[in-house]
Amino acid sequence: MYDIIIIGAGPAGLTACLFAERQCMNVLIFDNIESPSNLSTAYDIENYPGIEHISGKELLEKMKKQIEDGCDIRNEKVIEIINTDKKKIIKTETDTYEAKSLIIATGLVHRKANIEGENKFLGRGVSYCTICDAPLFKNKDVVVIGGGDSAVKGALLLSEIANSVKLIHRRDELRAEKILYKKIMKDNVDILWNSVVQKINGDKFVSGIEVKNLKTKKTTKIKADGVFIEIGFTPLSELMKNTGIKTDVNGFIIVDKEQRTNIGGIFAAGDVTNSPLKQVITACSDGAIAANSAYKYVNR
Numbered sequence: 404m405y406d407i408i409i410i411g412a413g414p415a416g417l418t419a420c421l422f423a424e425r426q427c428m429n430v431l432i433f434d435n436i437e438s439p440s441n442l443s444t445a446y447d448i449e450n451y452p453g454i455e456h457i458s459g460k461e462l463l464e465k466m467k468k469q470i471e472d473g474c475d476i477r478n479e480k481v482i483e484i485i486n487t488d489k490k491k492i493i494k495t496e497t498d499t500y501e502a503k504s505l506i507i508a509t510g511l512v513h514r515k516a517n518i519e520g521e522n523k524f525l526g527r528g529v530s531y532c533t534i535c536d537a538p539l540f541k542n543k544d545v546v547v548i549g550g551g552d553s554a555v556k557g558a559l560l561l562s563e564i565a566n567s568v569k570l571i572h573r574r575d576e577l578r579a580e581k582i583l584y585k586k587i588m589k590d591n592v593d594i595l596w597n598s599v600v601q602k603i604n605g606d607k608f609v610s611g612i613e614v615k616n617l618k619t620k621k622t623t624k625i626k627a628d629g630v631f632i633e634i635g636f637t638p639l640s641e642l643m644k645n646t647g648i649k650t651d652v653n654g655f656i657i658v659d660k661e662q663r664t665n666i667g668g669i670f671a672a673g674d675v676t677n678s679p680l681k682q683v684i685t686a687c688s689d690g691a692i693a694a695n696s697a698y699k700y701v702n703r
């Protein structure tokens with residue numbers, strides 16, 4: 404019987420592990436290698452205090468190294484969670500584990516746009532991860548869909564590599580941080596405002612898109628070798644449904660200030676929760692608080 408089982412080895416889960424370990428708790432953390440933390444694909448983290456620049460991969464490796472002596476880390480995929488009054492039962496594809504408390508830090512996955520051709524050309528010009536795939540589009544013509552931090556950062560990165568970059572946003576105002584807005588207005592990126600991509604064309608690979616301007620109602624064909632869809636994320640909270648954990652309308656787990664869910668002994672941390680900011684620093688903070696709350700729960 405573990406004191407705490409943590410599902411997810413991103414910044415939230417790893418920090419929870421670090422803090423639990425410091426309370427001499429018996430901790431198991433599941434690191435699902437099929438669905439690695441989004442941090443591992445972040446090109447450059449520049450808002451983590453004390454570190455001016457670091458790649459997400461390097462930061463994650465440092466966090467893992469810091470906990471590897473004190474925590475039991477397993478590369479298993481969790482398939483079921485059963486909550487009982489006395490314990491939490493966690494089933495993976497290969498085994499069954501028990502714990503007195505549980506911290507969910509499963510994070511989120513990229514949201515799909517449901518555009519005609521999106522599935523057909525996935526990996527053939529369509530990508531959900533600019534940071535991972537941008538180098539494949541050196542000197543090519545690309546478009547980025549979205550208006551948040553991911554899309555703007557992606558477009559800025561692509562502008563250093565690709566021949567041309569168009570950012571396509573459905574409104575006339577970006578959702579991204581103001582500093583990114585300033586950068587992109589100066590940069591070599593065309594912005595197509597009030598526009599939606601209706602179709603992705605191609606034969607074996609993407610060759611272009613059809614874009615509709617929502618104001619003029621005009622549809623234009625644009626040549627493109629790559630389509631980067633950066634329109635946000637969906638939380639990985641499906642697994643918790645049978646436990647009765649409450650989520651908001653978008654599926655983010657509802658937690659209080661101490662990272663408690665509505666179920667005793669089950670805590671959640673990081674991007675899977677309804678936190679207002681999805682950043683490494685806030686995920687770490689959530690993880691530390693969740694571990695402290697789990698410690699208090701186990702020793703109540």
Ligand code: NAP
Nearest residue numbers: 516549550551552553554573574578633634635636680681
């Ligand atoms: P986001 O903030 O939710 O923005 C999604 C963008 O995509 C919005 O502009 C949205 O348009 C648009 N969109 C959503 N569904 C769409 C659809 N079906 N078709 C076309 N456009 C659609 O997502 P995000 O940019 O991925 O960021 C997610 C979180 O991660 C945010 O909290 C962000 O701050 C954080 N993040 C931070 C950094 C960083 O370096 N600081 C980098 C990346 C992400 P509307 O604006 O019209 O809703």
